[in-house]
Amino acid sequence: xxxxxxxxxxxxxxxxxxxxxxxxxxxxxxxxxxxxxxxxxxxxxxxxxxxxxxxxxxxxxxxxxxxxxxxxxxxxxxxxxxxxxxxxxxxxxxxxxxxxxxxxxxxxxxxxxxxxxxxxxxxxxxxxxxxxxxxxxxxxxxxxxxxxxxxxxxxxxxxxxxxxxxxxxxxxxxxxxxxxxxxxxxxxxxxxxxxxxxxxxxxxxxxxxxxxxxxxxxxxxxxxxxxxxxxxxxxxxxxxxxxxxxxxxxxxxxxxxxxxxxxxxxxxxxxxxxxxxxxxxxxxxxxxxxxxxxxxxxxxxxxxxxxxxxxxxxxxxxxxxxxxxxxxxxxxxxxxxxxxxxxxxxxxxxxxxxxxxxxxxxxxxxxxxxxxxxxxxxxxxxxxxxxxxxxxxxxxxxxxxxxxxxxxxxxxxxxxxxxxxxxxxxxxxxxxxxxxxxxxxxxxxxxxxxxxxxxxxxxxxxxxxxxxxxxx
Amino acid sequence: xxxxxxxxxxxxxxxxxxxxxxxxxxxxxxxxxxxxxxxxxxxxxxxxxxxxxxxxxxxxxxxxxxxxxxxxxxxxxxxxxxxxxxxxxxxxxxxxxxxxxxx
Numbered sequence: 001x002x003x004x005x006x007x008x009x010x011x012x013x014x015x016x017x018x019x020x021x022x023x024x025x026x027x028x029x030x031x032x033x034x035x036x037x038x039x040x041x042x043x044x045x046x047x048x049x050x051x052x053x054x055x056x057x058x059x060x061x062x063x064x065x066x067x068x069x070x071x072x073x074x075x076x077x078x079x080x081x082x083x084x085x086x087x088x089x090x091x092x093x094x095x096x097x098x099x100x101x102x103x104x105x106x107x108x109x110x111x112x113x114x115x116x117x118x119x120x121x122x123x124x125x126x127x128x129x130x131x132x133x134x135x136x137x138x139x140x141x142x143x144x145x146x147x148x149x150x151x152x153x154x155x156x157x158x159x160x161x162x163x164x165x166x167x168x169x170x171x172x173x174x175x176x177x178x179x180x181x182x183x184x185x186x187x188x189x190x191x192x193x194x195x196x197x198x199x200x201x202x203x204x205x206x207x208x209x210x211x212x213x214x215x216x217x218x219x220x221x222x223x224x225x226x227x228x229x230x231x232x233x234x235x236x237x238x239x240x241x242x243x244x245x246x247x248x249x250x251x252x253x254x255x256x257x258x259x260x261x262x263x264x265x266x267x268x269x270x271x272x273x274x275x276x277x278x279x280x281x282x283x284x285x286x287x288x289x290x291x292x293x294x295x296x297x298x299x300x301x302x303x304x305x306x307x308x309x310x311x312x313x314x315x316x317x318x319x320x321x322x323x324x325x326x327x328x329x330x331x332x333x334x335x336x337x338x339x340x341x342x343x344x345x346x347x348x349x350x351x352x353x354x355x356x357x358x359x360x361x362x363x364x365x366x367x368x369x370x371x372x373x374x375x376x377x378x379x380x381x382x383x384x385x386x387x388x389x390x391x392x393x394x395x396x397x398x399x400x401x402x403x404x405x406x407x408x409x410x411x412x413x414x415x416x417x418x419x420x421x422x423x424x425x426x427x428x429x430x431x432x433x434x435x436x437x438x439x440x441x442x443x444x445x446x447x448x449x450x451x452x453x454x455x456x457x458x459x460x461x462x463x464x465x466x467x468x469x470x471x472x
Numbered sequence: 473x474x475x476x477x478x479x480x481x482x483x484x485x486x487x488x489x490x491x492x493x494x495x496x497x498x499x500x501x502x503x504x505x506x507x508x509x510x511x512x513x514x515x516x517x518x519x520x521x522x523x524x525x526x527x528x529x530x531x532x533x534x535x536x537x538x539x540x541x542x543x544x545x546x547x548x549x550x551x552x553x554x555x556x557x558x559x560x561x562x563x564x565x566x567x568x569x570x571x572x573x574x575x
Contacts, residue, residue: 012519019513020490026509026555027498033559036509040552043516047548050522059526059537066525066538070518070545077546078553083561086504089554094511097547103540104520111527121477223503226511233517234487238480240520246483248516254491256510263503359504367561 004052011049012244018042019248023255046244083364084324088147091222094229095140101232101249102133102199108239113191122239123183127176129235130195131202136228138206143222146215153215165208172201209275216398217274219353220263224271227256263353297433300451302460305427306467308451309335312389312425314345316381318418319361320354322395322430326457329368332394335461336370338468347374349381349391349418351399382419391423393444395430395457401442411440426450429460505558512551518544 018038025035051057074093081089105126112118118126145151175198182189213221230252237245264271300308309315317336323329336346348370354361362375385391393400400420403410420426426449433445433452444450453460498506521544525537 015516019516020494022513023491023494023506023510026506027495027502029499029502032502032505032509033556036505036512036552036555036559039509039513040556043513043518043548043552046516046519047522050519053523055526056522062534062538063522063525063541066541067545070542071549073542074546074549074551075553078550078557081554086508086554086558089550090504090508090511093515093547093550093554096543096550097511097514097517100517100521100540100543100547103536103543104517104524107524107527107533107536107540110533111524114528119477125477125480223507226507226514230510230514233514233520234484236517236520238477238484240523241476241480242520242523243480243483245516245520246480247487248513250484250487251491251494252510252514254488255495256507258492258495259498259503259507259510262498359501362501363504363558363561 005054008049008052009243011045012242015042015046015049016244016247018045019251023251082327083367084327085148086360086363087219087222088144091140091144091147091218091225094222094226095137095144098133098136098140098225098229098232100133101229101236102130102137102202104236105129105133105232105239106195106199108236109195110192118183120180120183123180125235125238127179127198129232129239130199131172131176132228132235133232134199134202135206135209136225136232138203139210139225139228140206140222142207142210143218143225146210147218151211153218155214156211161208161212165205168201168205168208172198172205175201213274216353220260220271220274223256223260223263224275227253227260230254230256297445297452298448298450300427300453302453302463303467304451305453305464306471308425308427309339309344309390309392309464310342310468310471312339312344314384314388315339315347315390315392316385316388316420316423317346317348318354318391318393318396318400318420319348319350319365320394320396320399321360322397322457324355324360324364324395326395326459328394328456328458328461329364329370331458331461331465332365333368333370335465335468336374338465347376347381347384349378349385349420350375351378351396351418352416354396354399378416378418385419386422388423390425390427391420393420393426393428393430394461397430397442398440400444401440402444403440403442420444421447421449424449427453429453429455429457431456505555508551508555508558512548512555515544515548515551518548520544 019042022035022039025031077089109126146153175194178189179194181187210221230249234246234249234253237249261271264274339346350361365375398412400418401412402421404412404415404417407413421444428445428450445452521540525541
């Protein structure tokens with residue numbers, strides 16, 4: 001046992017290397033799965049190696065049941081969740097990691113103070129691990145609640161919001177500084193009390209940070225919180241003197257930050273704008289009232305839609321979150337097959353943030369065996385909309401809203417959109433006229449070229465499929 | 473003691489650089505799986521949780537340690553399984569490219 005223990009740091013080193021390769025692999029389509037599995041194997045090795053440490057092996061009565069419970073929750077959650085709920089699942093797993101980092105930091109602080117006090121450097125790392133971890137924990141839970149529909153997804157705004165958020169942040173920082181001063185021997189603070197307050201304020205700050213952010217921005221927020229948790233883990237690693245934790249946490253922190261920036265760039269918004277700009281709040285209601293006046297929309301039946309599609313030469317399908325919710329991908333595939341059998345060209349236009357996460361639509365359509373080469377990115381296909389006979393919008397809303405191009409007062413102004421409005425005919429499958437996730441109206445629906453086919457995406461598409469089969 | 477923190481700070485600096493290098497160009501299709509995979513990797517906090525689980529004697533320490541291990545495990549297991557499931561869907565295509573993928 002004693003000799004084996006000497007290998008532990010080496011196994012940690014190997015694990016850290018697998019994480020680097022894992023991340024590298026995950027950033028390419030052909031290597032992604034291998035990368036993920038390599039990192040998982042490294043993680044397993046690291047966990048097993050940790051059991052060679054005496055204090056861990058001795059605590060098996062406590063630790064093994066905890067691992068068993070966590071494994072069951074994590075495994076069942078990850079297996080059972082429908083593809084549509086993937087984003088909130090990632091949020092919740094991320095929150096768990098943040099919470100763990102906060103708890104590890106807390107335990108390390110209490111241990112060190114019991115053993116005669118920690119150095120200033122250690123205390124700073126501990127406090128950062130606690131604060132960032134706790135913010136990530138509560139923020140992720142709010143993000144989960146918003147995506148799951150447990151909390152109103154709209155941006156939650158109230159008077160004096162900045163003051164409250166700033167106050168929480170300031171108070172947290174002040175108490176943290178107090179504890180640092182205490183560690184430096186400048187003054188004597190009530191350690192446990194101050195630490196508990198720092199944790200509570202950090203939790204409250206995480207809630208205050210995410211509540212005012214609209215549901216459409218949640219992917220970016222989750223990515224950011226993911227980077228936060230990485231940082232928290234790195235700080236916890238610094239506090240307990242474990243290099244592997246530092247490497248793994250920092251890797252995620254750094255790559256997560258880049259990923260967050262890539263994602264906000266895809267929506268043409270700066271990160272600051274996502275975090276502090278009101279999206280879908282008061283000004284949106286104003287624009288809505290303006291366009292609603294007088295103009296009406298045109299409703300079409302499944303039969304009309306089938307005829308329109310049947311006589312087209314080129315059809316572009318624009319999938320969105322509605323397709324994901326209704327699990328309509330297989331029906332859409334069936335529709336596309338029928339149309340292609342008639343010699344009609346069918347393509348899919350994928351907006352970078354269609355659905356609730358980048359790549360969400362690609363995953364769903366791949367599940368329904370839609371050939372990869374029929375999926376087109378926004379830049380590739382936007383020019384072609386004007387030559388398309390029919391643009392079939394299935395449960396996509398904000399990413400097709402022409403207001404983003406024209407209306408400078410619109411909250412989504414400047415976001416790149418799919419040029420659906422340039423198609424000869426537009427069919428929009430949607431459950432009702434209700435505005436989308438950003439909470440703003442879409443004037444595309446009022447366009448005379450647009451026919452609205454109301455219904456759940458799956459059911460509406462299969463109605464159209466039936467009509468097409470009848471006609472054939 | 474503070475030497476260890478300093479060494480850790482060096483590792484931190486270098487890892488930032490590596491993290492930046494590794495994720496330079498990522499197709500937007502892979503953003504979600506990459507985020508999810510990175511999410512699983514920070515689940516390494518489970519090792520930290522194991523190491524300090526019994527650091528603090530008494531009921532408070534035991535409860536906190538237990539919770540830390542549970543949360544860390546959820547992060548690791550859920551993270552990797554959900555990522556694998558996402559990537560499975562990219563692979564499941566009736567194209568000849570499939571068999572070549574299993575190295």
